[in-house]
Amino acid sequence: MTWQALFVNTGNTCHLMKCTTELEYLNICPVPKQLLIIVSEDESQPPFKHYLLGLSACKHGRQLGQVSEEAKIPESDILDFSVSLNPLGSPFRFKESGLDIEALLEKATCKLEQYPDNRYIELRTAASRFAGNGVEPDNIVPGNGSCELLRLILESVVDEGDIVIVPMPCPAEYYRTCEALGAVPHKIKLNEMLQLPKRTLERAKVIFFSNPNNPSGDLVSRDRIREFALRCAEQDTLLVVDESFIELSDPSQSVADLAAKRDYLFVTRSIVNAFSLPGIRFSYGITSLPLAARLNAARLSWNIGSVTEEIATAVLSMEGGMNSNYLVNSRTFIREERQYIIERLSSLYGFNPLKSNANFVLVDMKEHFMDSEYFTKCFASRGIFFRECSDFFEGQKHFIRISVRSKDDFEKLISRLDDVYAEFSREEAREKLVETLEQGPERVAATRGTCGYYPCHFLGQDCTFCFCPFYACSDERTGGEWIDSAIGGKVWSCEHCTLLHQPKVAEKILDVLMEDGDTDENIRKAWIEVVLPLL
Structure with a gap:
């Protein structure tokens, strides 16, 4: 080298x-x-x-356009449960907001041929009023999205090799920002963050903490954050609290007013999630006057464009601010629909929806028979998209995040479960069949010693076809039948069909399937020549 x-x-x-x-x-x-x-x-x-040199481009799950292209479904027809946005849509769709998007765009257009005033006085004033009492315009640091603010903080505070503590789980951007600037991210479990010992705190230069957490939806009380912030300040450690979802959760737990008075506390906010405006990249930081002055001097000179400036100023200036009719209605809707989602999923096998205080629900699928990646892919092919979370959990494929939408939208998701399960059964059958055919006559069928479920039908059964290659045959003469599913539809059940587990029958079917020729054609042939005569 x-x-x-x-x-x-x-x-x-x-x-x-x-x-x-x-x-x-x-x-x-x-x-x-x-x-x-x-x-x-x-x-x-x-x-x-x-x-x-080892840094790769950031990927935030699969993109809507990618799903649309793969599923051959227009983006407008896809039900998107993956985004963590306000389910009521932007305030421009809310009549009581009093906002006129056309007037704002016309005003912004008049400024396209001039440089913005990089002090952003009106915008910072609107953000300070929205943040609440005790926050002044000079406490505000404007940013082109939360990622820019995080990078600005680390660029201004850390040196190469400095330790930055990040919660586990958290958005991948926390880690990436550290790595891009040469800092060393140390991952700490979320439930251990606020109990970090003094020795750990004094070794860290910065600590990231999101409240509510993304993707878990956990919300920590204002009092606990304040106590933790004091402990961090004693060790000269900067605490960065990401409050990107606080407006849709419980604003009373915000520590924005505390950050305005403390040098070692920095709060980030975003209009993206609260106002469902992902196309308007504006976030803002709240911190003490000395720290804000230094960060405003260090940030990019013109980091906010005229269109973003006009729209962000308008939504932050809505009557009522944090308690505008728009946000109050949003929080009520989220609370009610979130509870419905949790109760509905809790009644279904393999789903463990976790308690949430945000506009999304994290679902643990550890006990489910499908992993999160395959499950998400199956739904995406049917025009329903939610967030697969293996990137939040270091590759563990048993978490999905479902954003809060209306009951009707959620029931459309539920209604696709039977189709997804049927597809999974067919694919599993095909995979097992391929494995069996590759083993050939020398195969070792599952027995009492190799399968924890043996015997699932009868003693002495042949387990060559644990997954039936004829699923779903829909022929009730086999002993199979259509039954009511947990979600209200009908699903084909093979529970009482034992034909394929009779040793002689299994052997005859395998002989046909191993013949030269197309596998699908051999499956049809085996059904006609072996199974139908038995019926």
């Missing part, structure tokens, strides 16, 4: 030096603070900082 060092001396003269070892580099360049260090294995590669 070649180390390239760009040395800048006090005369502002640059010298590019190359060395093959770190020791050689240190001998040549003894004053690291005067260097931009670049590491690469190939001198023709771009001159990136070494901690960026």
Whole structure:
């Protein structure tokens, strides 16, 4: 590996030096603070900082356009349970908001040919009033989305190698922002965050904490956050509280007013989720006057465009602010529909919806017979999209996040369950069949010693076809029948069919299926030649 060092001396003269070892580099360049260090294995590669070389582009689950293309369904026909937005839609659809989108766009258009006033006085004033008593415009740091604010904070506070504590689970952007700036993210379980010992706090430069948490929906009380913030400040550790969903949860638990008075507390807010405006990238930070002044000096000079500025100022200035009719109605709707979702899912096998105080519900599918990735894919092909959460849980594929929508929309999701289960059964049957055919005559059928469910039908049964290759045959002469499903429809049950587990029958079917030719054709042939005569 070649180390390239760009040395800048006090005369502002640059010298590019190359060395093959770190020791050689240190001998040549003894004053690291005067260097931009670049590491690469190939001198023709771009001159990136070494901690960026392994960074990959961020992916936030599957995108709606991708699902639309794969399922061949127009985006407008897809029920999207994946986004964590206000289910009532933007306030521009809410008659009582008094907002006129056309007038705002016309006003913004008049400013397209001039640079914005990067002080953003009106916007910061609207944000301070919305945040509540004790917050002044000079406490506000405007940002082009939460990601920009997080990056601004870390750019201004951490050095390479500094420790940043992040909750587990949390959005992947927390980790990525740390890694992109050379900081070291330390993951701590969410339920352990507020009990971190003094030694851990003093080692960390920054701590990220989301309230309510995404994706769990857990909400921590204002008093507990305040107590934790005091402990962090004692160790000169900056606590960043992400309140992106607080407006749709319980605004009384916000610590925004406390952040306005404390140097080691920074609160982030966003209009994206609260007002269902993902196309308007505006978030804002709330912190003490000294810290806000430094961050406003360090942020990009013109980070908010004219259209975003006009729309964000308008929605934050709605009459009633945090308790506008629009947001009060939103919280009521979310609370009622969320409870319905939790109760409905709790009654179905394999779903464990967790308690939530946000506009989404995290569902644990650990006991389900399908993993979250396959489950999500099956629904996406049917025009229903929700958030698969393996990226939140370090690859564990048993969590999905379902956003709150109306009962009617949710019942459309539930109504697709039987179709998804039928597809899963057919695919499982095909996979098991392929495995069986590959084993051939030497196969070892499941027995008392290899299957925890043996015997599921009768002693001495043949388990070659644990998943029936003829599912769903719909022939009640087999002993199978249509039964009422847990969701209200009908589903084909093979519970009382034992034909394929009779050793001689299983052997004859396997002989046909192993013949040369198309597998699907062989399945039809086996049904006609072996099963039908038995019926």
